[in-house]
Structures are given as C-alpha cells and as structure tokens.
Amino acid sequence: MMKKFIAQVIVDNKTSNTDKPYTYLIKEEMLEDIREGMRVVVPFGMGNRLIKGIVINIEEYEKEFTKFKYIEDVLDDKPIISKEMIDLSFWMRDYYLSSYLDALHLVMPPGNIKEINTYINLKKEWKEKIGDLGPKEKEIFDILIKNDGISFENLKKLNKDKNLRRKVISLEEKGLIRTTLEIDTKIRKKYERYVHLCNREVLLDELLLDIDKRANKQIEILEFLYNIDEISMKELLRTTNTSLSVVKTLEEKGKVAIYEKEVLRDPIPDDICKYNKHELTKQQKYCVETIYSDIKKGKCDKFLIHGVTGSGKTEIYLQLIEKIIASGKQAIVLVPEISLTPQTVERFVGRFGDNVAVLHSKLSNGERFDEWRRIKEDKVKIAVGARSAVFAPFNNLGIIIIDEEHENSYKSSMNPKYDAIKVAEKRCEIEGASLVLGTATPSIETYYRTKLSEIKLLTLDERINNKNLPMMSIIDMREELDKGNKSILSIELYKAIEENLKNKKQTILFLNRRGYSTFVSCRKCGYVVKCDNCDVSMTYHFKENKLKCHYCGMSLKPPEVCPKCGSKYIKYFGIGTEKIEETIKNYFPQARVARMDLDTTSKKNSHIKILNRMKKGEIDILIGTQMITKGLDFPLVTLVGIIAADTSLNLPDFRSAERTFQLLTQVGGRAGRGDFEGKVIVQTYNPSHFSIQMAKNYEYNEFYETEIMMRKEFKYPPFIDILDIVIYGPEEERVINSAKKVHSDIVKQLEKESRRDLVENIFGPNPAPLEKLKNNYRWQILFKCNKNDLDLLKGVIKRVCIDNSQSKHYKGIKFNIDVNPNSIL
Known part of the structure; x- marks a missing residue:
C-alpha cells in the first residue's frame, strides 16, 4: 500500500467555531513541496470554497480509506515561519487561552496572511553565472527574464512543471535568482532610480568618441560612472550638479542605463556616531564572563543582572552580543518604552553598524515590513525593539536580553495577553538560547525566582567610575500647606530648579498623569463630567480647550454651566503634565521647557526630536510621564523632581507599593549620571510609607523582604x-x-x-x-x-x-x- 501523508492546517477564518486544525491529504506530486510553516490553498466547508491556510504539522497516515479532502495548492517555495515559531505560538495559545489565529499572527510576517506573496527576482549578476541550464530550468528562466519580480503563484500559472519548486530552489542555489516575501498589497517595496554604464568593456576615450566636446556635463557624468559600479539617480545628480535631462540624453545615446532598484526603508538615522567599547569594571567583567561561560557550555541558562542605575548594564549587553555574533548566533534586545528605543539603537548601531534591525510600534507599515525581511533574510544579527521584537524571525538565536525587566509594558493588553518575558523564556527553551534580564528594581516575582535558584543572580552595586547615587529628599506636602504654600511645587523644589537654571544644568520633572486637569466638577452640586462611552471622568486639555477620555478618545468642549443644576460654578480639579508645563513657564519664564507625554509624542519621530533637543542641551526643564522614567542618560541632568509620588501608591492594587518603589528609584536614577552630583526631590502626602522610605536610601533588598512577607500573608503572586x-x-x-x-x-x-x-x-x-x-x-x-x-x-x-x-x-x-x-x- 502506498504511503499517504496528511497535513494539519489552520485556515484563515476568524470565527471561533473554526478555531482548530483541519486535516487534509497531500497529493503525491506535492509531497516534496510542502513543509510546515508554508501557506496552502484548501477546499473548506460544505461548498468547498477555496481558502488560504498555514500548515502546522505533517505526518504519515496509515489508514486505507479516508474522507479527507486534498490540499489544492502550495503558495510558497519555502516556509514563511519556522517550526520553532509554530511551537511557540501554540504554547502561547494554550497558556494564554487565545485562538490559534491570534497566536499565529504574532509570529507571522507583518500584514495579512491573504496578502503575503513570495516574489522571485533575477540577481543583478545572473548573466555571469547562467552557465549550463537544463531545458526545464531554461523554460523557467525565460519566464523570469520577461517578468522580473514575478510572484511564485503567477510563475506556477505560466509553468506547469510538477517539480517547479525544486527547480526554483536549484536556480537560487546557483546564485541566479533570489526569493523574497511581499507583505500586504498596501505595503509596496520601495524603489529608486539607479544609473550605470551600458558598456564597461571599452576604454574611456572610446566611450567619449561620439560625445560633443562642448557637452561638458555629459562627459563629466561618463567619466564619473566609469569608475563606479552603479549609483542612485538622486546621488548622481547631486554629486555632478547636473539635471535629469542630461542623464536622459545619455540614455538615448545608449551610453547609460536607467533602472529601478529596490531600496529598503531604513528607520535608523544616518548620523549615528560610533559608540566606542568601554573597559569593563570588575563587576561588569564578572557578569559577562559568567553568562558567556554558560552559553559556551550550551547550558542556556536564565540570568538577572540586578544593577543600580548607572552601573553600566548596557555595556554588558553590548559585549555579550559581540561574543554571541562572533560565535555565529543572533541576538534580540527588548526595551520597554518607545522613548528608550532611540538611545538604545544609537548605542547598538554605534557599536555594530548596519547589523542592527529595529522593531517597534512607531514604525510605518513599510518600515516594519522591511525590517522584518532584513531579519528573516539573515541580513542582520541583532534586533532591538519593544515587546513584539521577541518574535523577530531569527533562525539561529543565541540570546534574548530584556532591559528594565520590571516594566509592565512587557505585558500585552491585546489578545493574546502575553507576557514578553515569559514568552522570551519559552522561546529560549525551544531554540536553545540564553535569557538575560536587567534592571535596578527587579519585579518581586523575578527576584523571588532568584531565591529559588531558577534564575542566576548577578549584582552590580556600584555606579560606573564610583559615582554616587543621587541624594533623595522627601517633602511632606501637608507641611507645605501648613506653611501657606498652595503651589504645585514645594519651596525646596522651586529653589532647586532656580539653582539648576543658574548653573546651566538640566532638570526633569515627573508626573504620571497627562492633561491639564484630571477632572471637571460643579462646586454647587458635585456633578463630574464623565465620558458617555466609558463612564470615567474626562481630562481637561488646556491647549485644545477640550475634555478628553483617555480610554476611548472621545472629546468635547468643556461646559460653561453645569449640565445638571445650571450653576456657573464649574471648576477644574487636579493636575496633569500640561498644567505643570504652564506653571513652570510662569515661574521660570527664562527657561526652555519641553513636555514629553502621549499628547506631545503622537506624531512620528516626535519623541526622538524631544530627546535630541535634550541631549544637545536645548531644553532646561523636561516635564513628562512614565516615558521619561527609565534608561535615559543625559549627563547634564542633575535634578529630578517627582511632583506626586502618591499617584501610584493610592491605586487599589496589590502591586502599588512595588510600583512606587520602582518609580522613585528609576526616575531618581536619571540624575547625576554625568560628571556632576545629582539630587532627587520627592513630593508626597504619605512620606512615612515603607516604599518611599526605602526608595530614599535605595534599599531594594529591605523593600523586597517587607513586600514578599505581605504577598505571602495575603496570598498574592509569586505564591499563587x-x-x-x-x-x-x-x-x-x-x-x-x-x-x-x-x-x-x-x-x-x-x-x-x-x-x-x-x-x-x-x-x-x-x-x-x-x-x-x-x-x-x-x-x-x-x-x-x-x-x-x-x-x-x-x-x-x-x-x-x-x-x-x-x-x-x-x-x-x-x-x-x-x-x-x-x-x-
């Protein structure tokens, strides 16, 4: 009896009652063409309508008779996702109780499964390598010459060879063609016009024979092109200071060829300076040697680098990755906030050049597609990005590094609600890679696991060059009221800002609440303006003169009279970053003030512009929310003011004390990172709370011991x-x-x-x-x-x-x- 093989396929249908693998028979002629991770076309449902799906498993089928339908067609010449990433997605599906499609979507190329196409292009040097082709390969090659950039799907319509996929692979192995993925019809490859000489075999004098001696620009262009392989039209016109019409004239004379060439969209700035390698401290060296020693032994362990702010964790990451790349493997680096990405990218690109890809939510669809392809096609060895970069499609992963591991932005708020740290741990387990976590304030759950020896703990308790941690001063705002100070700023913080401005140093002010006022209320009847869609109070934004809901985005003009009682006693209560900005500008009119929150960074690259201004010393006072609290390194920042430490402390959540401790330590860590001493001023109405007192003295271990006892007593994670x-x-x-x-x-x-x-x-x-x-x-x-x-x-x-x-x-x-x-x- 002839062996039969079946494939399990997840079909592209989002209804919950079809969320399961469907079994299809594989036709004999397709056996060598189908692999796990490829897309196929299958008949589906009572009407056998054709639908796309992805193969997740192939196995032998031993029964003699079956009612299974056959796979109709294979859409790819190679898998678009690896077996390891399929396994990872199914683990996520089981662990986070999501659908197959939602889990698979995370590991798939960006875009829509329906719109992914495998494209085949001739390589530029195909004429030199064509050699002897068999008749069947010649047929395929003739089609490719006429249709450069043809999809695999369309090639199959023009060539009915049953072994087409194997012939395409053979042509690719001979260096004649390359195959790439096109993702989503809305995301087009980016092309630019390029120019090269038509005939490079002749001498330059012979090339210039029929050019009029008065055509100076034509001669200049030909002389210029004679010494190079090719150049973009834009660059040629700029370099030779000429016009397009001159190049077109040379094209008409058959001297030059103008053609379209694909160029990748590059989200990485061109002006990144080299980031020199630093000599490691004794503690840093111990971290690198310990981690890499385990990697060399193939142990694939998990590590936590618990290092105070400014202790040089990034340099450890850089030198570890240098070793990983030298061993032929690849690395993923996760950072929690979009605001951290530019600085991290600068350091990694400054060290590793164009060997770095960037993945985060602020990229355009085209940029994300191109970066994904650079990783998939093995053109880079390092991926840096936010949470979703954990799915970067490397095929030989050596290490995943997660900076600021305590951050809650590593947990997805969309289905599946995955935790990037847990997913990274699972991916490392599947692919035999190592996991390195780093932070000054480990999450209670992670630190608890170091006590259980599930994660190896490495400690950095000193800043680079033995710099001191900034002094933290706790201000009781109740006492400020007793003194008659009703301002947003305490007297000490006001004087410290004034002194900093005199000394031409920078200040960061933190408040984790955007907008101008947190709610608008009637003083007569107590009515609070709430969102109709969400039943939460709306936040007033002064610049736009609008009330906004921070959950659904609804906005409306603030009422002049109370909608409930008709009173004119409408008052704005609470403060947000916008109000802080206005107050600071009134207090210090000479200061250059900027604000960094969700409202000021909604436009593409707006956060990069603010950070660059800060880096160049063009901002005296930066006001911001959570996005300025971690990882940022500005040598001239010597003062950090935390306007209201109670914002996170008063939340009815078992993690509120932990978040407060982390926040104060992390924000405070932005001060005194350069050659000058730093100072942190914390304003609070609850100065005696243990999280605030322990943050003041940077006593993480004492905080952990206090908090872990409470978690155990009240049955909270990590115990349940x-x-x-x-x-x-x-x-x-x-x-x-x-x-x-x-x-x-x-x-x-x-x-x-x-x-x-x-x-x-x-x-x-x-x-x-x-x-x-x-x-x-x-x-x-x-x-x-x-x-x-x-x-x-x-x-x-x-x-x-x-x-x-x-x-x-x-x-x-x-x-x-x-x-x-x-x-x-």
Whole structure:
C-alpha cells in the first residue's frame, strides 16, 4: 500500500467555531513541496470554497480509506515561519487561552496572511553565472527574464512543471535568482532610480568618441560612472550638479542605463556616531564572563543582572552580543518604552553598524515590513525593539536580553495577553538560547525566582567610575500647606530648579498623569463630567480647550454651566503634565521647557526630536510621564523632581507599593549620571510609607523582604497565580446575567472535580473597577490558585468561556481572559 501523508492546517477564518486544525491529504506530486510553516490553498466547508491556510504539522497516515479532502495548492517555495515559531505560538495559545489565529499572527510576517506573496527576482549578476541550464530550468528562466519580480503563484500559472519548486530552489542555489516575501498589497517595496554604464568593456576615450566636446556635463557624468559600479539617480545628480535631462540624453545615446532598484526603508538615522567599547569594571567583567561561560557550555541558562542605575548594564549587553555574533548566533534586545528605543539603537548601531534591525510600534507599515525581511533574510544579527521584537524571525538565536525587566509594558493588553518575558523564556527553551534580564528594581516575582535558584543572580552595586547615587529628599506636602504654600511645587523644589537654571544644568520633572486637569466638577452640586462611552471622568486639555477620555478618545468642549443644576460654578480639579508645563513657564519664564507625554509624542519621530533637543542641551526643564522614567542618560541632568509620588501608591492594587518603589528609584536614577552630583526631590502626602522610605536610601533588598512577607500573608503572586475574566457587552442586563452564568458553570465544573478549595478562591462576579468602557458594560471574576492547579483551572475556564462562546446564552457577549494580569483594575 502506498504511503499517504496528511497535513494539519489552520485556515484563515476568524470565527471561533473554526478555531482548530483541519486535516487534509497531500497529493503525491506535492509531497516534496510542502513543509510546515508554508501557506496552502484548501477546499473548506460544505461548498468547498477555496481558502488560504498555514500548515502546522505533517505526518504519515496509515489508514486505507479516508474522507479527507486534498490540499489544492502550495503558495510558497519555502516556509514563511519556522517550526520553532509554530511551537511557540501554540504554547502561547494554550497558556494564554487565545485562538490559534491570534497566536499565529504574532509570529507571522507583518500584514495579512491573504496578502503575503513570495516574489522571485533575477540577481543583478545572473548573466555571469547562467552557465549550463537544463531545458526545464531554461523554460523557467525565460519566464523570469520577461517578468522580473514575478510572484511564485503567477510563475506556477505560466509553468506547469510538477517539480517547479525544486527547480526554483536549484536556480537560487546557483546564485541566479533570489526569493523574497511581499507583505500586504498596501505595503509596496520601495524603489529608486539607479544609473550605470551600458558598456564597461571599452576604454574611456572610446566611450567619449561620439560625445560633443562642448557637452561638458555629459562627459563629466561618463567619466564619473566609469569608475563606479552603479549609483542612485538622486546621488548622481547631486554629486555632478547636473539635471535629469542630461542623464536622459545619455540614455538615448545608449551610453547609460536607467533602472529601478529596490531600496529598503531604513528607520535608523544616518548620523549615528560610533559608540566606542568601554573597559569593563570588575563587576561588569564578572557578569559577562559568567553568562558567556554558560552559553559556551550550551547550558542556556536564565540570568538577572540586578544593577543600580548607572552601573553600566548596557555595556554588558553590548559585549555579550559581540561574543554571541562572533560565535555565529543572533541576538534580540527588548526595551520597554518607545522613548528608550532611540538611545538604545544609537548605542547598538554605534557599536555594530548596519547589523542592527529595529522593531517597534512607531514604525510605518513599510518600515516594519522591511525590517522584518532584513531579519528573516539573515541580513542582520541583532534586533532591538519593544515587546513584539521577541518574535523577530531569527533562525539561529543565541540570546534574548530584556532591559528594565520590571516594566509592565512587557505585558500585552491585546489578545493574546502575553507576557514578553515569559514568552522570551519559552522561546529560549525551544531554540536553545540564553535569557538575560536587567534592571535596578527587579519585579518581586523575578527576584523571588532568584531565591529559588531558577534564575542566576548577578549584582552590580556600584555606579560606573564610583559615582554616587543621587541624594533623595522627601517633602511632606501637608507641611507645605501648613506653611501657606498652595503651589504645585514645594519651596525646596522651586529653589532647586532656580539653582539648576543658574548653573546651566538640566532638570526633569515627573508626573504620571497627562492633561491639564484630571477632572471637571460643579462646586454647587458635585456633578463630574464623565465620558458617555466609558463612564470615567474626562481630562481637561488646556491647549485644545477640550475634555478628553483617555480610554476611548472621545472629546468635547468643556461646559460653561453645569449640565445638571445650571450653576456657573464649574471648576477644574487636579493636575496633569500640561498644567505643570504652564506653571513652570510662569515661574521660570527664562527657561526652555519641553513636555514629553502621549499628547506631545503622537506624531512620528516626535519623541526622538524631544530627546535630541535634550541631549544637545536645548531644553532646561523636561516635564513628562512614565516615558521619561527609565534608561535615559543625559549627563547634564542633575535634578529630578517627582511632583506626586502618591499617584501610584493610592491605586487599589496589590502591586502599588512595588510600583512606587520602582518609580522613585528609576526616575531618581536619571540624575547625576554625568560628571556632576545629582539630587532627587520627592513630593508626597504619605512620606512615612515603607516604599518611599526605602526608595530614599535605595534599599531594594529591605523593600523586597517587607513586600514578599505581605504577598505571602495575603496570598498574592509569586505564591499563587491570578486569572481575571472580564465579561463585557453593550447590554448591561445581558452582561450581568452572563457573568452570573459563567460563575455558576465554573463552580459546577470545579465541584465535579472535587475542588471546593478552588471555588473558595473565586471573587465575583462584580462590576469591574472601570464598569463601562467604549460603550461596553464590564463585569469581572477573579481567581486565585496554586501554580500546580493553574492548568486545571484554565481547562475549566476554556470549556465554559471559549468552547461555549457561540452559545445563545452569550449572544453579544465577549470574554477577556488574562493570566497573571499586570493590574486587576
């Protein structure tokens, strides 16, 4: 009996009842062409409509008879995603309870699966390498000569050879062609016009024979081109100071050829200076040697570099990566904020040149596509970027480095709600790579794992060149009120800013709240202006004179009279970065003031412009939100002011003390990084809180010991896992009834499993803290469980919420499931 093979295919259909692998038979003539990670066309459903999908598994099928349908066509000449990345996506699907398509989308090329095309192009030097081609290869090559840039799909329509894929691979191996991916019809390759001489075999004098001696520019261009291979039209016109018409005239005479050439969009600035290698301190050297020693032994371990701010963690990363690249492997570096990317990119490009690709959300679709392709085609060895860069398509990964590992921006807020650190750990495990985490303020969960010896701890407790950590001063704002000071600034902070301006030094002021006023209220009846879509108070933005919802984006003009009682006593309460900016400009009119928050960095590259101005000393006082708190290194910053340390402390969240400690330590660490001493002034209404007092003296270990005891006492991570289900929809009553049904069904399932202990650790259903968002009412159920019960609980939740999501009981209802959320608000 002839062997049969089947492929499991995930079809491109987003409905939840088709979210499963479908099995198809592979035709005999396709056996050698199909690989895991390739796209195929398959007949789907009762009508056998043709639909695209991706092959996730191939195996032998031993039964004699089957009703399986056959795969109709193969769309790629090689896999677009690796087996390892397929495995990673399926692990994410199981761990974060997402759909197959949502998980696969993260590891796929940017764009739409429907619009990915494999393109075949002739290499420039094909004439030199053509040699002897077989008749079948010659047929393919003739098509390629007529259709340079043809898609693999269209080539198959013009050439019916059953072994076409193998012939294409053969031509690629001979160096005659190259294959690339085109992603999404809206994202086109970028082309520029290039020029080269038509005939380089003749002598220059012979080339100039029929050129009029008075045609000086034509002669100049030919002499210039005679010494180079090719040049862009733009560069040629600029270098020879000539016009397009002169080059066109030479083209008409058959002297030069003008042609289109693909150029990659490059999001990396051209003016990056070389970043010299620094001599390592004893502690830095120990970190590099310890980590690389394990890598050489093939141990693939996990490390935490716990280094105070300014201790030189970046130089450790750079020198580690230098060793990794020398061994033939590749590296991924994650940073938490878009504001950190330019500085990190500068250092990595300054050290490694064009061996670096950048991946983050502020890139255009075209830039993201080109950077992804540079990685996929092995043109770079290092990828630097935010959270999603963890999926960079390297095929020989050696290390993943995650800077500022404590940051909550590594957790995705979109489905699947993955934690980039956990995903990086899994990817390293699958691909045999090492994981390095670095921070001055480790998350409690990560530091706890070092105590369990799951992660190796490396400590840097000194700044480079033995510089002192900045002195931190805690100001009790209650005492300021007693003194009659109702200003946003304490007397000490005001005087320190004044002194800094005199000394021509820079100041950073931090407040984690954008806008002008945090809410608008009527003093007569207490009415607060809220968003109709979200039922949260709207923030006033002075510059635009608008109230804005920071959740759905709705905006409206502020009322002049109270909509409820008609009173004119409308008042603006609270402060945001915009109000701080106005106040500082009034207090210090001579100062050059800039603001960096979501409102001022919405345009492309706006954050880079602000940071460059800061670096050049063109800003005296930088006011900002969370995006200025970490990693930034400005030698002239000697003063940091934290306007309201209580903003994070007063949140009803078990991580509020940890976040406050991290915030104060990280923001404070921006001061005194150059040749001058730094100072940090923290304004608070709760100066005696342990997180503030321990941050003042940079006592991380003492903070950890206090916090870990409280986590153990109240059963919070890292001692247990938390699952959060938010049930939401546009009809309030239906949402409430659905939440109650979900709770009831989960309880029944757990009782069937005889797990009453898990039932006792279910909290809810209750209205979510943000009860209405984007016109959806929201109810929440929280679960606590021991780590060894997590899979059991997820299995029950999957059966109740996901497998039954098409039930009539849940019409119009959606579920948002989060495993170990960053916040339960």
